Amino acid sequence: MPGQAIRPEDRLFHLILALMATSTGLSKETIVSTVRGYREDLEAGLSPASIDRRFERDKDLVRDLGIPIEAIHPPDGDDDNKLTVYRIPKTDYDLPDDWELGSQDIRLLNTAAAVWREGSLSAEARVTHTKLASLGIQMDEPLIGFLPVITARDPALDALRRAVDEAVIVRFDYLTPGEQTPKTRTVSPWGIVMHEGRWHLLSHEDTGQERTFLLRRIVSAVTTLDQSGTVAPEGAVERMTAELDQLYWSQTATVDVEPGSGAELELVNRAGSSRTGTTVTVHYTDAKALAAELAGFGPQVRVVGPDEVVAFHHEVLNQVAAAHG
């Protein structure tokens, strides 16, 4: 159909089909001159540089969906990419048949994907749903009335997850809780964990220090450096998560609460809280984060200790007062 633009998904579909049909691989030149979508671009006089960029983007998008495009470079080391050929090995494309997932497993996976239906992972969740639906199993979970959702609104989440997957170094500005000016950080991202309802980045700084960051406090875009980072040693992510947990359970703050107030109820309902009269002992991970949370309760709470939390609590109230003076 001359004159009619070919939609990107049409071109990508043809690229995948062509790369799966070849066993020896196709060079970029062959792809551009024969595959539907590319050929039309070439004939329409699109510049080679533009076609090149389009091919690179297409490869990224296809790989991003979990479809492996193999690049075979010529044996005599010359990095001349005119001789590089591409293919998609069918065995790496197909859903592995040793999965042995039953209908119930598929339904569970579909529910697990739906957990991400809001926020920055929602497009990916829809892709997963589509792939699972293609197995032809009736997808409705019989368990109605439970619709959990992970909001995944932190803008940094998706970029960091990609960086973890690709094991590349990232850079971002970070606002330490309680401070007013952000600092630039450069780290190898190791893992992302939701703990106490907040997303944490577990990472490794080039100084050799392990560092945990709150995603909500990342105040710039996340820049991915074109540089491989350190890879988490086995079990490191699990260990750092356990450390967050351990921190929560090892630290307590004492708070006097107004009897019958919402503060009393919410604080008593936190994991591990105990109460004696109008005094509630709560566990926490981050003193500054807890102080801000307690400040939200206004006069319904009086922080008794430790001193660190008392001081941060005062500071937060002063900051709010100053901002509304």
Add this chain to the structure above:
Amino acid sequence: MAKPTSPGTAESLVLFLSLVPYVMDSGEVTVDEAAAQFSRDPEDIRKAVELIACAGIPGDSAAYLHADLFDIDWDAFESRGVIRFSHTVVIDQQPRLSTREISALIAGLQYLAAHPRYGEREDVQRLLGKLQAVSGRPMPAQLGIHSGSVSASLETIDACLTAGTQLRFTYINRNGERDTRTVDPLALEARDDVWYLRAWCLLREAPRMFRLDRMAELVALDTPVAEHPDSADPESWSIFTASESDVVATLEFDEPALPIVAEYLNRSKPPRKTDTGYVAQVPFAHYGSLVRFITAQAGLVRVTAPASAIQAVQDWVRQAQAASG
């Protein structure tokens, strides 16, 4: 790095790749069946089928000859909306899941497991094991969900939901008002680590969302629940419902606070950029929730209007400071 040009492109592409094995496995399906299975509009499915039916591989001649293309029974498709392939090329299996998709599914399952009905299930644990084993290459826990222990009220509520009986409890709303509610429980929901009960409130004669951590003195009653008109469409229930009694506050903040207020901005129009930062109009259900939000942000977010809202924040902070001594 890989950044999908437009999510629509990737989603359409995956639909093509998934439709082919789905239709092949079933022999034939109707457009409506496929639309239900993939949660798409029938029109999307129709367009996808039309595109697939004309697609194929370049072939030896590089000319996309008829034998190298998909083909369908056009008659059945056009007259009865039945999809049946008369010829297929290359693809005959479901596309596999990417490592990122698998890590999101593992995290989603971990999150589901916090629910009493999922956590106990052996199949959930077994599936988690399977996913970790079949992901193809060694994969550290890149994305983790660590849910704290959930409040004890969860079990009482779950028992009522299972039995289809009413629940009575004391509730304190964000404005500090305390009363006793009798409700017909409809569903448990979770957003990140905050749990809610979706219920028909007999006091208000209306659907309501209750935070589990603001509930106390729960009593499971024997009275069976009644039918309620709009309970069938759970997605129509949201945590925040705009109403005429809302306090609409003008909030000002700097760029670093954007992700922090992102959740609240969801309720309003996108923030406006000014010379000094950002401005947004955000509705709150009452002053109680407004002052709590503002105070917990430690001065990063300022209220600039209406005067009554500024006054409410000042009073709240002053009382909090007085209470703290």
